[in-house]
Amino acid sequence: MATRPSIPSPPGLPVVGHLHQIARAGLVGHLLKVGRDYPDGLFKLRFGSRLGIFTVDPDIVAELSDETRFRKMPGPALRVVRRFAGDGLFTAFGDEPNWGKAHRILLPAFSQRAMRGYFDMIVEVCDQLVAKWRRASGTDVLVADDMTRLTLDSIAIAGFGHRFDSFAREELDSFLLALGRALGTTLSMVTRLPVQNRFARKGQRQYDADIDEMNALVDGIIADRRRNPTDGRDLLNLMLTAFDPETGERLDDVNIRYQVLTFLIAGHETTSGMLTFAFSYLLRNPAVLAQCYAEVDRVMPGDARPDYAQVARLEVIERVLKEALRLWPTAPAFTLAPFEDELVGGRWLLKKDRPVNVFAAGLHRNPKAWDRPDEFDIDRWLPDKEAAHHPHGSKPFGNGARACIGRQFAMVEAKIAMAMLLRAFTIADPHGYRLTIKETLSIKPDAFFMRVRERQPHERLSLGATQTAAEEEVGAVAGTGRRFAVLYGSSLGTARDIAEEIAERARVDGFDVVVRSMDDSFKGGAAPEDRVLVVVTATYNGRAPDSAVEVERALDAGAFAGASWPDAQYAVLGIGNSQWPNYQFFPKRIDAALAATGATRLVARAEADGQGDFDGAVAGFVRDLWRALGAEAGPNEGDRAARLTLTAVDADAARMGALPEHAQRLEVVANDELVRPADGLWDFAQEPPRPSTRLIRLRLPEGQTYRTGDHVAVYARNRPELVERVIARLDLHGDEQVRVDGAGGRFRHLPLGQQVSVRQLLTDFVELSDPVSKRALAALREGTRCPASREALAALEADYDAAVGARRLSLVDVLDRTPAASATLAELVEWSAAIAPRFYSIASTPLNDDRVADLIVGTTAAPAWSGLGEHRGFASTYMAEVAPGERVFGYVRRPNPPFAPPADPATPTILIGPGTGFAPLRGFLAERAAQRAAGEEVGRSLLVFGCRHPEHDWLCRDEMERWQADGVAELLLAFSAWRQHPWRFVQDALWAEQEKVWALIEAGASIYVCGDGRFMAPAVRDTLIRIWMQATGGEHAQGSAWLEEMIAGGRFHQDVFGFGK
Structure with missing residues (x-):
């Protein structure tokens, strides 16, 4: 067997190694000298009895920077610190x-x-x-x-x-x-x-x-x-x-x-x-x-x-x-160290936890990454030259x-x-x-x-004073009948609302406007020709949102290849949340596809991030778009015309009329607690108990059914105590009737032309717990004469991400903190977003009853990040409190990409879903149990489930144990708070039973992962890659490619969630 080459080292002395050279030149000076002698790969130095491994090679640093393989490890000096x-x-x-x-x-x-x-x-x-x-x-x-x-x-x-x-x-x-x-x-x-x-x-x-x-x-x-x-x-x-x-x-x-x-x-x-x-x-x-x-x-x-x-x-x-x-x-x-044994540079084997020191001062002078590396040249950092740098040639931080x-x-x-x-x-x-x-x-x-x-x-150079221009409103554009299409790709309605606002403004300016979903536009078959095309779209797990699925399929099939639209102009706004994987993937794809047609890009593709100043990014996109269309700076009379007005009249309240047409009343059949008390089971200082988790059974309307793996989208209501808090702060009467009037489009979610009570308007039509928008903060600041309040509101605007976004500081929170600030009911409703649907995986199968859908809903209750009272999950709290016989508004939705069991029930499956991630997997196993009872052959299923403690939050335990006894599923369990159990998390159980897992994969199993997308899902993916590496002897990059092939081949599916809407 060939032996691995040893890591090279300059000559040293017995006992002291290279310490005598460091004493003369200093540690940094000596490392610079040795780094020049060993610019490629690794080298080692001895500090008495200690051995240090170093690199200044940008290609090696590129490998070490892979955080799925290596992690930071404090070196000897930091261990002293x-x-x-x-x-x-x-x-x-x-x-x-x-x-x-x-x-x-x-x-x-x-x-x-x-x-x-x-x-x-x-x-x-x-x-x-x-x-x-x-x-x-x-x-x-x-x-x-x-x-x-x-x-x-x-x-x-x-x-x-x-x-x-x-x-x-x-x-x-x-x-x-x-x-x-x-x-x-x-x-x-x-x-x-x-x-x-x-x-x-x-x-x-x-x-x-x-x-x-x-x-x-x-x-x-x-x-x-x-x-x-x-x-x-x-x-x-x-x-x-x-x-x-x-x-x-x-x-x-x-x-x-x-x-x-x-x-x-x-x-x-x-x-x-x-x-x-x-x-x-x-x-x-x-x-x-x-x-x-x-x-x-x-x-x-x-x-x-x-x-x-x-x-x-x-x-x-x-x-x-x-x-x-x-x-x-x-x-x-x-200093970095590998999680497992790793081959670096194709030559050197680094054992697990073996520290490797990236000597940045030498890396930054390596000729492999830098031309004339010892010269001071600030032009290296001009934008075009910086973009061409070796991606791992600079690591000062x-x-x-x-x-x-x-x-x-x-x-x-x-x-x-x-x-x-x-x-x-x-x-x-x-x-x-x-x-x-x-x-x-x-x-x-x-x-x-x-x-x-x-x-x-x-x-001093005599230059005219350079003043920073204030943000200008952009005036009207002479649309003069020019064709203007606004297309949206939306799952939650946000992209559609933004598209409606853009379309409304374009109508006011005289454009011939159409606004429709991306799929409706595609099915209509009309090419953009000479029109302005504005696309507002989100991404769901890197794939198209619900109303753009057909467009995505067409892109996959190459349907737009060769399209030529040289007379069209376009702009793309991508919305989403940067904590999700594949953020902006689909908007980038749409932008590239439009560019390939020869259409003219009016403005650079814009990004509105729910983790940041979302409203500001949208406003900036619209401002830049209108400037590109030829607007002059100045106030927009159309905007003023579109402002909301409220008139107190007698009329009826009708939430249904303001919801999308496909939203229907779903009857609550049962609402049961799944979590048992955790008192005395473990030390809560280590990990808190799971909050209330409910099994909620819904009856669908006549004629509506579902398929295993579908979602139910629910429109929740604001909590009564929050609504009363707003009513009291604005000094309103909850029972007073108001008539809601305003231009369509941006106010589509409101009961326009109808009469509702103040209480119902605040309960059913606007989100009261969302972070306050920058637009609202600016309006509150301009509307108050109190210097202290103006200063406090300006501080929130200036530090929006940390002071508002990260703390989820709502509009009513801000009003409570600044008593001198005030808002009318019309302003509060106008500044608040529409209630967006929340999606829940269906935890049952239509083979048992195609009009009854089960949901597993975990609630949230914790001290508010704003520091003001307790934060309670908007939709989960609402769903936890609905009683049998009550009705909720919602609809059945097929997720994209689909998350459905294999069409052939004989296909084996590996189902991974800790906590409430078990919900759709419960539906899968219930379907397999029904198929088996009907005499069909069903494949082997391995369920990997995790929770805190078996006596506390092992959800649906009786069903799982029955399925195992009946041969429907085999269980692998992880308990994070039960220290006697060998596996804390689902990835630990997968790794420990890797032979069993690999045998199922080799037998053609499909893998399903549901649950937390920030930590659990990436850990599971990495564990599966390591199982592949262990079974095949391949490297991590090859394992990643294998998993991508599994995804492309329809054998790996995930339905993951984060936080927020």
Whole structure:
């Protein structure tokens, strides 16, 4: 058998290995030298008894960046840092619960919107540095020290509301001194022999004292916030008050200390190094420095405080920072390790959990990825050149899910600082500085002094003031009968509502408008010819939504190949939620297909993300579209004409008339609890019990049936207590009758021309628990005269993603928080979305009764992310409370792609569905049981089910055990809270019984997965790939291709869900 080649290594010495070379050149310097000698593949170094494996090869890094095969693992230095940073975000192992919990809780604090909230605080600290340098004008400043003061003060005030006031004194803060010593000692510990560390007792005492000092400062910051709480959304408030959206838990006090310390360290140390390197390169490249001066004079003229929009336009400075990070990534390495034994580079076998160090400083200078790698060239980062870079040739912030969470904060902060300093000062290097590196765990230029002098007026470029244009409304377009088609692909109705609004506006402007579903348009057979074509479509699991299925099939069949529509113009808006797999897949496909016909694209394909500013993205698309059609800036009279009006009159209320035609009344036959009490079964601190889960039986209307695997779509109602809360806040009378009038289209979901009570209008027609839209926030702000309320509402707009979206802050929540703000009933209804249907998998088979459909509905009840009371699932709470004899509005729906059992009942199946994911699989097995009872041959079924505890939430246990006893199914069970059981999750059970699973797959089994799409489904897919690898000896990429073939061949199906609508 051929042997694997050994990993190469430069010559070393006995006992010490390569430590003597590191002592001479420094760790980074030595690794740069060795990396040049070994630019391909892996190399290894010995640090006494420790062996380290490294790479600077971008192709190897591409393999290591595959997060299904490799994960971040703290290296030796970070394991030492864990002595004071514990399981903080930077030093935690990926499987430590606190990493995932903290990452999910803190991620909203680093969104694009959140940056706007930090902007003024960063500018305030930069103003303090500018004032310090003005006092020192004409003298030399130690750049690294001032950049360290700047970045420490910025993260401290923005993240924790703490002021170090570092520029008020000459000496560095004692926290910085203690931190610098601690990081230096850490580096020494990992670059010395163990025997040397044992004799470094004095250094150890200082190290312990430094840790105590840092902990004391952090504990003081936390204690001060507890004594003086605020309602802000900074990092510290999230740590103290926010609940993890997955586990429902908060961070514990010890971990909060670790996280604060982590951000104080990582939040300033690397950014200060980046700025210091950038200034040193500017002084050695005067032509680039001149470009920077010209840019700040053009974008930020005068001495006024910069605004966020100006900083966003600083593209030259951004390229300077990126190139400085390329040459000297201030966190110069990170460590990855394989989940299982892996062959890397086709040559080297890495055992499970064997660390490999990606030496970023060497990677960034590898000729395989970079032309002239040692030269400072900011033009590498021009957009077209950046797009052509090796995809894994630059890793200054790490990789994947464990990449630096604060990288956007760092870049915004660095751009603000460099721009403000260059606007105010000329910089020079009278001493001819030669770059030397200071190493702790990060790197920065050592002893770099720079002379600063205040810029004179004649030194600034005289450019007219550049003003940032306010967002303009776009006026009317002269449509003059021009043909205009708006097509929608929709499952929940959102895309249709947007399409109706666009169509309504086009009608007002005189276009000859048609609006219809994509499938209806396709069936009609009309080509766009010379018309404007606007497509608004969603994606469902990467496939077409319900009203675009026929178009998708036509695309698959090549029906549009060769189509020529050169006189048509088009625009595509894709809507969806970025937490779903294959986000925007179908809209991208439609956009590409239209482009291939030769039609003219009016505006770039736009994306409206339910996780972000959805309404703002839609408004931006419409604005850009109308500008492309020839509108002039200005108010749109058509918009005013389309506003909603309400008139109090006597009339009837009719919800049915406002729902889609296919919605019908479904009678509730039974509603039973499936979950038993969990008291005494396990420690709830480890995992909470499952909320109420109901088995709900519905009788369908006469003439309507279903097929196994179908969905029931349900239109829920708002909870009475929420409706009464809105009525009280708006000072309304719930029984008062109102007549609803308004233009069709955008108000199609309302009972137009009919009379309803205020209470029913709020109960049946609009979503009251959705996050408030930016449009509504802006209108509330403009409508209030209270300065404090205007400021509070503006803050919500500026930090929308974190302050509103992530917390699901509703319109009534905002009204309750800002008593001076007000809204009329008409405004509240206009600002609120239509009630969208919620889909539930049918958990029964029509072979038993084709007019009775069972649903398994899991409820949600947890502290609200907004911090205001309890969040209860909109539809699940409604369904849990309906009583037998009541009726709900809904309809039967065939999912796309279909999720149905094999047409041949003899086909074996593997059914994977933990928790409520069992619902459609219950229907599959009930169908197999009925077929078997009727004498048909049925294939073997393996049911893989998971829950918390068998005595608590083993749903439909009696049925499962009966099916197993009757030979209908074999059970594989996982229990996450029952520690005596060998398997916690369904993927654990699959892996443990891989031989049984593989035998079924080899026998032609079809695989079905239903349930959580964020964690469970990807874990199951990865486990199936690993089972294939184990059975065949193939590699992961081949296993992925095999699974794709299973999907394409109709043998792998999934029906997964996330959160939200």
